[in-house]
Amino acid sequence: MTAEKYLIRRARLLGERTADLLIADGVIAEVGQDLEAEGARVVEAEGLIALPGFVDVHTHLREPGREDAETVETGTRAAAAGGYTAVCAMANSHPVADTAGVVEQVYELGRAAGWVDVHPVGAVTVGLAGERLSEIGAMAGSRAGVRMFSDDGKCVHNAVLMRRALEYVKTFDGVVAQHAQEPLLTEGAQMNEGAVSADLGLTGWPAVAEESIIARDVLLAQHVGSRVHVCHLSTRGSVEIVRWAKERGIDVTAEVTPHHLLLTDEKARTYDPVYKVNPPLRTEEDVLALREAVADGTIDVIGTDHAPHPIEAKECEWSCAAMGMTGLETALSIVQLALVETGAMDWAGVARIMSVTPARIARIEDQGRPLAAGEPANITLVDPRARRTVVPEDHQTKGRNSPFRGLEVPGSIRATFCHGHPTVLDGAVAGPRTDA
Amino acid sequence: MRHLLDTRDLSRAEAVSLLDTADRMGEVGHREVKKLPALRGRTVVNLFFEDSTRTRISFETAEKRLSADVINFAAKGSSVSKGESLKDTAQTLEAINADAVVIRHPGSGAPQRLATSGWIDAPVINAGDGTHAHPTQALLDAMTLRQHRARLASADTAGTDLAGLRVAIVGDVLHSRVARSNVWLLHTLGAEVTLVAPPTLLPVGVDAWPVAVEYDLDAALARGQDAVMMLRIQRERMNAAFFPSAEEYARLWGLTPERLRALEAAGGGTAILHPGPMNRGLEISSEAADSDRSLVLDQVTNGVSVRMAVLYHLLTGPQAPHGPDEEGHHDR
Numbered sequence: 001m002t003a004e005k006y007l008i009r010r011a012r013l014l015g016e017r018t019a020d021l022l023i024a025d026g027v028i029a030e031v032g033q034d035l036e037a038e039g040a041r042v043v044e045a046e047g048l049i050a051l052p053g054f055v056d057v058h059t060h061l062r063e064p065g066r067e068d069a070e071t072v073e074t075g076t077r078a079a080a081a082g083g084y085t086a087v088c089a090m091a092n093s094h095p096v097a098d099t100a101g102v103v104e105q106v107y108e109l110g111r112a113a114g115w116v117d118v119h120p121v122g123a124v125t126v127g128l129a130g131e132r133l134s135e136i137g138a139m140a141g142s143r144a145g146v147r148m149f150s151d152d153g154k155c156v157h158n159a160v161l162m163r164r165a166l167e168y169v170k171t172f173d174g175v176v177a178q179h180a181q182e183p184l185l186t187e188g189a190q191m192n193e194g195a196v197s198a199d200l201g202l203t204g205w206p207a208v209a210e211e212s213i214i215a216r217d218v219l220l221a222q223h224v225g226s227r228v229h230v231c232h233l234s235t236r237g238s239v240e241i242v243r244w245a246k247e248r249g250i251d252v253t254a255e256v257t258p259h260h261l262l263l264t265d266e267k268a269r270t271y272d273p274v275y276k277v278n279p280p281l282r283t284e285e286d287v288l289a290l291r292e293a294v295a296d297g298t299i300d301v302i303g304t305d306h307a308p309h310p311i312e313a314k315e316c317e318w319s320c321a322a323m324g325m326t327g328l329e330t331a332l333s334i335v336q337l338a339l340v341e342t343g344a345m346d347w348a349g350v351a352r353i354m355s356v357t358p359a360r361i362a363r364i365e366d367q368g369r370p371l372a373a374g375e376p377a378n379i380t381l382v383d384p385r386a387r388r389t390v391v392p393e394d395h396q397t398k399g400r401n402s403p404f405r406g407l408e409v410p411g412s413i414r415a416t417f418c419h420g421h422p423t424v425l426d427g428a429v430a431g432p433r434t435d436a
Numbered sequence: 437m438r439h440l441l442d443t444r445d446l447s448r449a450e451a452v453s454l455l456d457t458a459d460r461m462g463e464v465g466h467r468e469v470k471k472l473p474a475l476r477g478r479t480v481v482n483l484f485f486e487d488s489t490r491t492r493i494s495f496e497t498a499e500k501r502l503s504a505d506v507i508n509f510a511a512k513g514s515s516v517s518k519g520e521s522l523k524d525t526a527q528t529l530e531a532i533n534a535d536a537v538v539i540r541h542p543g544s545g546a547p548q549r550l551a552t553s554g555w556i557d558a559p560v561i562n563a564g565d566g567t568h569a570h571p572t573q574a575l576l577d578a579m580t581l582r583q584h585r586a587r588l589a590s591a592d593t594a595g596t597d598l599a600g601l602r603v604a605i606v607g608d609v610l611h612s613r614v615a616r617s618n619v620w621l622l623h624t625l626g627a628e629v630t631l632v633a634p635p636t637l638l639p640v641g642v643d644a645w646p647v648a649v650e651y652d653l654d655a656a657l658a659r660g661q662d663a664v665m666m667l668r669i670q671r672e673r674m675n676a677a678f679f680p681s682a683e684e685y686a687r688l689w690g691l692t693p694e695r696l697r698a699l700e701a702a703g704g705g706t707a708i709l710h711p712g713p714m715n716r717g718l719e720i721s722s723e724a725a726d727s728d729r730s731l732v733l734d735q736v737t738n739g740v741s742v743r744m745a746v747l748y749h750l751l752t753g754p755q756a757p758h759g760p761d762e763e764g765h766h767d768r
């Protein structure tokens with residue numbers, strides 16, 4: 001808790017009614033009209049939209065092991081700048097987060113950094129090798145309290161192992177987040193398989209390699225009565241499978257990245273590896289299906305799949321380049337561009353897909369809460385009228401691999417309050433919590 | 437034309453102009469002194485990240501016939517294999533003032549990356565990248581086809597394209613940069629292209645290409661082709677289940693002695709091309725490779741002429757060269 005007091009004046013809550021928010025002791029003390037400042041610092045929010053702080057279910061913080069690419073400190077600072085108040089840190093670090101020791105290390109690094117709440121994701125299998133279950137129970141029972149398990153970067157492709165993992169995490173009300181990629185169908189894959197890969201002579205990553213795993217996993221989840229989460233869903237066919245599964249009452253949730261909502265495989269024609277990502281950028285038809293699926297609730301959440309890489313990992317020929325894109329500091333803008341400005345979604349919807357539902361999927365109790373008195377003061381103030389050009393060199397992340405470089409995008413983060421502390425204020429990074 | 441990365445970028449006029457220049461360059465090769473002074477004092481670097489003695493020798497011959505200074509930079513045994521990046525290599529070449537870079541690379545798109553990244557100013561010539569493009573191979577094939585047609589008609593090649601010429605490209609299209617570059621260039625020049633291959637060796641997305649696709653080689657040949665281009669097939673492909681066995685591949689998609697006899701019986705002037713090196717007995721029989729219809733050696737000869745033409749156009753501008761005869765005696 002913090003002793004800081006702030007009065008957010010005249011914000012539009014979820015883009016709807018205008019109200020003041022009084023923040024004290026890390027919680028929302030009062031919501032109402034024309035509240036007294038009572039010694040609080042006033043934040044003028046006329047024209048700004050107040051949303052619950054964003055929660056990213058899919059962040060690669062790289063630490064431990066690849067501190068040249070990102071650290072917990074830089075990655076979470078980037079998250080705060082992007083309006084986030086919590087991130088789920090993926091397990092593919094070095095060493096892999098497959099023991100209580102590693103997840104507690106990442107959790108403590110997050111607390112020490114103080115920018116957002118860091119919730120480590122535990123690996124499903126030892127070393128992401130897809131052979132033996134990792135210490136799932138120990139990670140769940142650790143100080144990090146892990147509830148989400150994923151081999152992200154690798155697919156849990158062994159059907160028996162996936163079944164057991166789905167069953168086992170029920171002990172702790174956990175969820176398995178699957179990186180759906182049939183490995184044999186994607187050996188050496190470089191980009192989406194289709195008309196563009198045919199022209200470019202790059203090995204294709206067929207949609208069926210994602211869709212077949214999702215189909216299998218929703219059937220497994222149904223069979224054993226478990227909860228499964230689909231990471232970075234990227235094809236129209238995947239949407240149809242998840243829609244079918246939800247209609248049958250299967251407990252499945254799905255995530256989409258901002259870049260899959262905006263960019264297509266036509267970008268690969270540049271052979272610029274900044275567009276190389278896994279799963280790959282797909283076609284226009286897929287992009288439109290993904291947007292529609294977010295709008296109708298088939299896709300539940302935005303996950304950034306923020307994947308910073310050092311410059312040399314991208315400053316090379318396509319085939320040698322690393323896969324992945326940064327995303328934390330552009331997510332809101334891309335969501336506004338691809339979903340809000342196209343009429344697919346209102347701001348209450350944005351709150352749902354970027355905060356409320358992500359927190360529910362990852363079982364984070366103190367995030368994604370209503371903007372109401374007594375709730376934790378995790379709040380993001382968005383200026384929807386802002387226009388800005390993406391300059392990766394200005395970002396807080398160490399990664400310069402943003403595919404949106406040079407793009408003019410709408411929306412900016414004016415303030416982020418994490419448990420009552422402003423990590424971002426007046427549109428600039430302010431400072432971390434020091435009391436956590 | 438600043439670089440030659442892909443035949444897809446070439447207009448019909450550019451392609452015909454390159455082929456006209458190549459025909460004139462070919463005359464140089466028939467003279468006692470096989471040299472032009474056009475690139476005297478210019479430095480051309482052959483940057484080979486992948487072994488290809490044939491292509492390197494062809495480029496080197498072309499460069500030397502134009503009097504360029506030639507530097508061969510092979511990735512094997514150089515700093516590249518010790519982990520130096522394409523960027524660092526490019527900047528080294530820039531620092532030594534290379535006037536043109538000929539690049540061969542196992543990764544699709546590496547020449548385009550080199551040309552567009554800002555690491556180097558020199559014109560870039562793609563000598564084959566991954567499974568993407570091999571534009572000088574397609575140009576030498578077009579040059580060979582153009583000569584073949586002119587010979588049959590007792591006509592001149594100058595200024596002509598390949599309108600209406602029927603060409604079948606047979607074999608591993610999926611992994612072939614030669615096939616891709618030929619598809620675009622032959623289409624631009626007006627030829628009618630049929631791809632013949634087992635479905636496993638055609639890319640998903642091939643239906644967007646300006647070609648006909650056929651699985652049955654005999655049916656494609658029976659419809660009448662002015663040329664068949666046999667692609668090299670790697671025996672290892674059968675290990676990845678692209679086809680069951682080399683024997684079955686040869687039987688269904690090889691230019692066997694039986695198919696050669698059928699071509700003879702049909703009586704047309706069907707020419708046989710192969711980019712080399714040939715797997716005799718697999719995609720092409722010795723009978724076919726060595727028959728009168730085979731233009732394989734013409735392809736090799738034309739390879740030098742086409743590469744001279746490309747270097748000439750990129751380094752001295754698109755205007756037609758002075759007649760080799762006038763310039764020839766300037767040389768040593």
Ligand SMILES: [Zn+2]
Nearest residue numbers: 152153179231
């Ligand atoms: Zn993933």
